[in-house]
Amino acid sequence: MFDVIGKRRWFYLISLIITIPGLIFIALTPLTGGKVGLQFSIDFTGGTVWEIHFANGAPSTAQVQAIMAAQDLPGTAAITTAGDKSYVLIRTEQIGLAEFPNASPSPGASGVPSSSASPEASASAAPASPAAVSTLPPGSSVPPASPGASAEASAGPSSSPGASGAVVPGASPSPSASPGAGGVIGLPTTGKLADLRFALEDKFGPIDEVRQEANIGPIISAELAQQALLLIVLGSIGILAWVTFRFQDFRMGATAIAALIHDVLVVVGTFAILGTFIGLQVDALFVTAMLTVIGFSVHDTIVVYDRIRENRIRHAGEPFDAIVNHSLLQTIGRSLNTSLTTILVLTALLLFGAEATRAFVFAMALGILSGTYSSIFNASSLLVDWHLRDDRRREREFAVARGR
Secondary structure, three states, X not given: OOOOHHHHHHHHHHHHHHHHHHHHHHHXXXXXXXXXXXXXXXXXXXXXXXXXEEOOOOOOHHHHHHHHHHOOOOXXXXXXXXXXXEEEEEEEOOOOXXXXXXXXXXXXXXXXXXXXXXXXXXXHOOOOOHHHHOOOOOOOOOOOOOHHHHHHHHOOOOOOHHHXXXXXXXXXXXXXXXXXXXXXXXXXXXXHHHHHHHHHXXXXXXXXEEEEEEEXXXXXXXXXXXXXXXXXXXXXHHHHHHHXXXXXXXXXXXXXXXXXXXXXXXXXXXXXXXXXXXXXXEOHHHHHHHHHHHHHHHHHHHHHHHHHHHHHHHOOOOOHHHHHHXXXXXXXXXXXXXXXXXXXXXXXXXXHOOXXXXXXXXXXXXXXXXXXXXXXXXHHHHHHHHHHHHHHHHHHHHHHHHHO
């Protein structure tokens, strides 16, 4: 019979080897101003998110990031999928949303043709350029010309060719502005985001869809960070209270939390190391992954503790460390099988899933592996050491009492 508890010092050493490098990189995060250690996404730091689709197909993330670097915009780019479409998800510093002029059409400013001698002429007029149509808010449709505008247009039945379509003052030409081509509502026309848009279209062709555009300010991101920390702390306190109540033993609750902290340090430390070398970021989904990992880790620990409680009744009189070791060997197969099936699914998602969720899936997989290890080799071993220490303390107190 394999003596897991007897070799617990080796398992403690393995845990230290795994967690200490991560702790060092976590500590370096505030000391280096974020240059080394955890790399937080705009969910925590604030910034702009822009998700777009190119008519000619999505470019690579490296190509998009090269354009962003040329525009002096720090940030990242990722490829996301929805159905059969591939989108480019751009995250950068806070540069503001698309700046749209007033949506109500007026001659020479709105992008709606300023002259139409008759209904037939209006129907045959060339559609507005994308730069002009993009002056409408995202999700709006092109409104029909107002009666006033029609009256002005009909005042001159023989309009000159140059008056067939108004040009937006100050709108920069883009590759998507071709005669007769339909416009894309939601594309920026001014500001840094517009400059990035035109640079991307010059290189990769026209943008035909804006799927997402959001601006996250520093106040919202600070609140999100506080809420994430609060969720993890409250979850840990709730777990401690429940396990203590369930087994009527504070030591079981405390060692379950110790194993949980081990798993959190493994995942966060790994993200700190990989964030330093490959730019892996911590985003809002990371918090969801951590909460899931916490629940999974405690679930495995509770299974082991429940078997320990049963065996203490069945094998009364045996040493506590022998009972724990026997309980571990009875439950280790179940723990490994549960973790293996979950890891297989997460591996498939990691290899073939969307780019936007890979960091989340990676955190989940890493946390489940760590949770399985800590439940078997750390939580129960810590419980045994705590029991042995209490037994030695009681023996000393009894010896002192007898000596009196």
